[in-house]
Structures are given as structure tokens and as C-alpha cells.
Amino acid sequence: MSRFLGAIRQLGYVVDDIEAAMAHWHSVMGVGPWFYNPKVPIEDYRYDGQPYDVHNAVALANSGPLQVELIEIRNDAPSMYRDFLRAGHSGLQHVAYWTQAYDADLARMEAEGFRQKMSGKVGANGRFVYFDREAHPGTVIELSEVVGPKGRLFDIIRAAAEEWDGSDPVRPFPDLSRL
Template identity: 85%
Template sequence: MSRFLGPIRQLGYVVDDIEAAMAHWYDIMGVGPWYYNPKVPIEDYLYDGKAYEVHNSVALANSGPVQVELIQTRNDAPSMYRDFKLAGHLGLQHVAFWTQNYDGDLAKMEADGFRQKMSGKVGENGRFVYFDRQAHPGTVIELSEVVGPKGRLFDLIREASSGWDGSDPVRPFPDLSTF
């Protein structure tokens, strides 16, 4: 368990081809099913304090209690994912801690010297922030709010992985506005 905010709940991988990456994870690794969104509706997106329109494809699946996130950038908007790729990296880009007390945990991280680099929101109560402190690729820390629709989606993904028989390996994200 981390000394920051409890256990790491998600491993985020930046990939060049999300469809091929999902196939690898379900065919070779046996992880799934994958919930796929070809264009995540990110609101209030900021990178270094400036607003941009990003187009990211995301797929999510669980392996036990740990969620695996695959991310493919689809435009050239500034992001930590783009920075990671431009530095010549692919693979593990971040680890995420989940919170139901976003404001309090964000304040704790900032008090510990972490500075916001990238942030936004996915649906109601789905805020996220990535911090600029990293020692090497794969150690970027994300704080992710998991209440409301986003929290229910993450519960659905975890439950679907339990006893998954390999059928229907790629599924669409539900509409978070009605979820």
C-alpha cells in the first residue's frame, strides 16, 4: 500500500494502437473484458494551466482489484501522454490513486509538494489531476475522483472482470450522463 493515498488502483499505459493493445491483453494476458471509448468526453481540460481540446481513446479492464487503462492520443494537443510518446516512450505512463474525497486529497498532495500538470473532468464527479513530479517514465501520479457515474462505471468494469469467460472482449463505455 502506498503511503500517499492508499493502494494504487490503476496502471495507465500509453499505446500506439489501442485495438492491438486490447487484443494483446485479452488474447495473451487473459485480461478483460475491455470497456472502450474511442473519444473520451473530457471537460475542463488543462495542461500547464491552459485549456486545450484533446482527443484520447481509452480502454479499461480490471485484473483483480487493479484497473488497467490503455490510452491512445488521437490529436496533437499538449498532454502528459503526448510528452511521454515524444520522449520516445510507450508503456506504463502513470499510476492512479482513487478517491472519494477529491478536494481533501488534492490539498494533501499539493501540501506535500506535488504540482498539477494536467487535469480535467469526465462526467459528473469525475475529476482527475496528474502531477508533474516523476522520477522516471511510469511514475507519474494521477488522482482520480471515483464517485457518481465514473465510480459506478469503475464498479461495473471490476465486476465484469470477475469470472470473465473470454466472451465479448471489447464493449462500449456506457453513456455516463445516464449511468
């Protein structure tokens, strides 16, 4: 467990082909079902404090309490994902800690010297921030707010994995505005 934020709740992989990655994870790793969104509706996105319009495809599935996120960038907007690929990497890019006390946890991380590099929001109460203190590939830290619709989505994904029989391995994201 992190001395700052508790247990790691998500592993985030940056991939070149999200459909092939989902197929590998469900057929070889036995993880699923995958909830797939070909264009995540990110609001208030910032990279180094500047706003950009990003287009990322994302797929989420759980293995027990741990969520796996697959990310494919689909435009050239500045992002830590793009930086990761341009550095010649693919695979594990970040670990995420989930919080219901986003402002307090963000303040705690900043007091520890962590600086915001990339941030945004997915749905109401779905803020996220990535910090710039990566020591080696795969060690970027994300703080993710999981209350509101995003929190309910994550509950749906976890419950689906608990009951998954291997059928219907790729499913669409539910509409966040209806959760």
C-alpha cells in the first residue's frame, strides 16, 4: 500500500492497438469483460497547465479488486501517454489510486512535492490528475476521483468481472450521464 494514498486500484497500459490488446487480455489472460469507449469524453483536459482537445480510446476490466485500463491515443495532442510512446515504450504507463476525498488527497500529494502534469475530468465528480515524478517507465501516479457517475461505472465493471463467464468479452461503456 502507498503511504500516501492506500492501495493501487488500477494499472494503466498504453497500447498501439486497443482491440488487439483487449483480445489478448481476455483470451490469454482470462480478464474481462472489457468496457470499451472509442472516444472518452474528457473535459477540462490540461497538459503542463495548457488546455488541449484529446482523443483517447479506453477499455476497462477488473481482475478481482484491481482494474486494468488499456489506452490508445488517437490524435497528437500533448499527453503523458504520447510522451510514453515517443520515448519508445508501450505497456504499463501508470498506477492509479482512487479517492473520494480528491481535494484533500491532491493537497497531500502536492505537499509531498508531487507536481501536476496532466489532468481533466470524466463525468461529474470524475476528476483525475497525473503527477510528473516518474522514476522509470510504468511508475507515473494517477489520482482518480471515484464518486458520482465514474464511481458507479467502476462498480459496474467490477461486478461484471466477478460474474463473468467468458462470454460477451467487449461491451460498450454505459452512458455516464445516466449513471
